[in-house]
Amino acid sequence: MTVAGPRPTRGDAPWDISFLRVGASVTAVAALVGALVTGVVGGWPDAVGVLIGAAIVTAFFAVSGVVIAWAGRIDDTFTLPAALGMFFVKAVVLFGVLNALPEDGWLDRRTLAWTVVVGALLWSLVQLRWVWTRQLYYVPPPAPPTASGTPRPDPEKPASGG
Structure with a gap:
């Protein structure tokens, strides 16, 4: 016999997707530098492949972040299926994009594919750093102290009488 307790209430904290702005900024800088280096070394059509690859990766991570945050707002248990589903969709879309490009076309598929990998x-590094530098609470954080420096009473705890 299993006893099911009350379902935990959803937190009011919104899902934070501010890493998208940081990731897009870092990707833009890296893509510009990479495109310049690639243009000088391998040719300007390859440089365009670097820029398109960076745009694809940015779009993929932005869509995934928004979908996962949306799923998390509904229920935390939906985030893993949303993440895995988006990974599958992105892999299929990328496979289709790379296969749709002609082998000897103006856009080098190998440059594009390596840009997507990099x-x-x-x-991933941006997201890891973003998570490692945030104060993420696994329980509700304590209330800030009052102006006099004494802790505020926790509204969840009953007042203790003497």
Whole structure:
């Protein structure tokens, strides 16, 4: 026999997707530098491939972030299926994009594919740093102290009488 207790209430904290702005900024800088270096070394059509690859990665991470945050607002248990589903969709879309490009076209598929790989690693590093530098609470944070420096009473706890 299982006893099901009351379902925990959803927190009021919104899902934070501010890493998207940081990731897009870092990707833009890296893409510009990468495109310049690639243009000088490998040719300007390859440089365009770097810029398009960076745009694809940024779009993929932005869509995933928004979908996962949306799923998390509904219920935390939906975030993993949303993340795995988005990963599958992105892989299928990327496979389709790369296969749709002609082998000898103006856009080098290999440059584009390597840019997507490097961009995904860069975005992963941005997300890791973003998580490691945030104060993320696994329980509700304590109330800030009052102006006199004494802790505020916790509204969740009953007042203790003497």
